[in-house]
Amino acid sequence: MPSKRSSTASRSGKVSSGKVSSGKVSSGKVSRPAKKASRKPVAQPAPKPVAKRQRAAASGPAGASGTSKHDERFALIGHVFGDVALMRLALTHASVSDTRMASNERLEFLGDAVLGQVICEHLYRRYPDRLEGDLTKLKSYLVSREMCAQLVREAGFHRMISIGKGMISVDQLPKSVLAGLFESLVGAIYLDGGSEAARAFVLRHMEPHIERTLQLGHQENYKSVLQQLAQQAGLGSPTYSVMGERGPDHEKNFEIRAQIGDRAFTSCWGMSKKAAEQGAALHALRELGFVVDGPTGPQVQAPQSIADTMP
Template sequence: MLQHSFRNPDLLREALTHASVADSRLASNERMEFLGDAVLELVICEHLYHRFPNYLEGDLTKIKSAVVSGTTCAVVARESGLTALLHTGKGVAGQSMPASLAAAVYESVVAAIYLDGGLDAARQFVMRTLGPHIDAIASGVDSHNYKAVLQQYAQKNLKTAPVYELLDEKGPDHSKCFEVCVVLDGRRFSSAWGPNKKSAEQKAAMLALRELGIISGADAPRDTGHRHGPRS
């Protein structure tokens, strides 16, 4: 199940002991949960940093937050059978266990493995149990991050990166609109307007993905704001 042979079984015993049955809270897995949360974030952040080299900090943060969320950790704890091993008071066990407790036992076990076998051992456990969820979560988080999708496509298939050209800007300083287009591998795509450069770039990337046939109109929001300048 854990695929880790503990040199100090007391660490695992503590990780699987809920405060409701411990002699004291210090003897429960609460401190383990605290440490495991930090180890888990380190492992996932390092993995995402290398797995998605073209993603900006904000993109990576969104994926990380979803991967290490209590919901995901609870699912993994149940999948790996950890919830059945947690020692709790009566009325809290198995599938009836609250998600918060299930997530806590997962983080506690991560900490126990880290303390017993070091970071490499903890990393192996995390990637074996959480790893299969990462790409699915990343796909969901980034489904409308058109710049990231276009960047990946361009680097993988064209060995280059898209360039975002600012074509025009209109309106007073407090309410400007910006027109941006994508230039990729010598090809200029349809332009898009947005209330700020970031929004205009996302819309321009969406249009480029459409014209490349990577996404369809159904994959994008209806109100794209393209082909139209700011309202007068």
């Protein structure tokens, strides 16, 4: 009998033990979710830095490169680039890039076409009474290498360009590089902001020169004006003499003097013989009283007899 009680007690103990263990299991079930809950605060902060990184990435190339919307280059160019890489490419000359594909040459190609289209449309709409020949001459002058290079120097864009160590200083860059820079900026702005942004950029810089050129009526061909006036007076054609040269062979400057009959005029230095001759002709016109400097630049007066001004 004791063995039966013992057996019964043993079975009761098992049941009791089972109840206890069941309690322990129940308690364990409670404790495990508690542990999971304790891990949640650790897991929850993890997405927050990701969200910050996503917001930083959404800010675009400017944020990634450290270039802010207040970049002084944006103010100088007059356009805030969404894709700053385009601006950098436009300001990168082939002499400093690893490959020509990484230079501004392709943007120059695009900008040349955009520039021509903007000027042609503007002239067509603004001057409906001008003949095709007049518009063609005006357009050719406005998109010329000389004009584009002049615009770059006037705006100071040349001080932003990246050039190789083998190149001369930015203040002495040839006109081909300066003109290419202007066209590259036109192309970059066109890709970044569209046709309206490119149009605004071009006309902002071109407009004063368009008006002045129309007032002069000769696309600043002062040699042609001087030639016509001298012939009208029966004095023969002007002649031009090289008075001096300076600079290396690849970037030589020339001093040219104009002369009509026995009268020689003030000489002029230029980055090419052609430019120096135009400057010399302008000096002659000033000294003869046929050009005055107005608010928009030199203005040719109504033709008069030149004979009275000659010695």
